[in-house]
Amino acid sequence: MKKVILGAVAASLLVLSFGISRDSHAKPAASEPANSSDKYQIKIDNFSFAPATLTVPAGATVTWVNQDDIPHTVISTDGKEIKSPVLDTDEHFAHAFARPGIYAYYCSVHPKMTGKIVVQERTPSRPR
Amino acid sequence: MPRQKEELILENHNRDGVDRRGFLKCMAWAGTGALCVVKGGILRSYSLSDPSALAAGASNGELAFVQISDSHMGFNKPANPDVVATLQAAVDKINAAPVEPAFLLHTGDISHLSKPAEFDTVDQVLRSAKAKQVFFVPGEHDVLEDNGQQYLDRYGKSAKGSGWYSFDQKGVHFIALVNVLNLKAGGLGSLGPEQLDWLQDDVKGLAASTPIVVFAHIPLWTVYPEWGWGTDDSAQALAYLRRFGSVTVLNGHIHQTMRKVEGNITFHTAMSTAFPQPQPGTAPSPGPMKVPADQLRSLLGVTSVDYVPGRHTLAVVDSSLD
């Protein structure tokens, strides 16, 4: 049940914030169809980030969704790029990565939980 | 519930299901410091449903106090939809005990989401305790978002640093430590250099015969690092305490009782008043453990501690809520 209701909010926020390096955080809303944001979605479940490493193109927005009964956070290990509020059950957080790089992050509440976003240069022209 | 038979005997929470031998063996431990059972280097304690057994120890005691932990006020998921009722049941149980504790210790995760209303509710329930004094340490759930400022404003006005302090009661030196802030990626609980320096200084002038009680949220011994159940720099803290003849370490965080003895140091974790968590490694994660409603209160509880002058070890006894 809780897995279905998240995409919609993420979608609307993604539209607004696409291309802008901005974070969004929202409570779950009523059910609407799933959307393209699932492309770069990280599930927080059983005290872990899945996938633990995600590779995205520069400019992509990544959304974290907390499916645990326990609150978690998403915070850059170096304290810079990513800083989510506390995400309770079913809440999500989105962050747009403007620049290429490797962004290590963790849950500041449960620091054993770690993950990594690899942001790659956008290829100027698509191969064929 | 998947519990092994050996532990079923020692941890039987049902009033009518207590194995006599296991029960007596554990009572002997509670009074004298003898051990219950060793499993993987960890001494497991048991839950006691009979308040009259509590009284037997406490009435001789010079100092009796009760530890409560992990009330997680605000949690409302299926594992326990009414954490107010179970906290109240814990207070009622403490109030019904024949010996009134001198004070309560709350070893953190007072709230679930650090919301003011959650702390307010806990304060309100605790006002119904006969024991009027409550000493707190924060859990990681109490310091969300604001690095613990709200916690300090409420509970730590006279504390040092992020909330650590010490006090003396009837010759026992109590030390409250904070290990839930400034956690490093990939790491465990953390005390930090400032607090460790303070601890070293705090115990410097004490005679080695002074009984020490240390309380903190996350265990100060490594219970299960895979789930973050330990404190990275606890060894340094324990190094400052090893010269003392009796050190009792009381923790919460893991929502189940566990015990370990290391020289003069006895480690003990308390049950939650809100929801149980699985035994290490028996589930995909340490998340709340859902049990049938009629079993919930047998897995929640409080911990009574007695200090009798002249006795080497403090008696630590767990009681479930049912």
Ligand SMILES: [Cu+2]
């Ligand atoms: Cu977490």
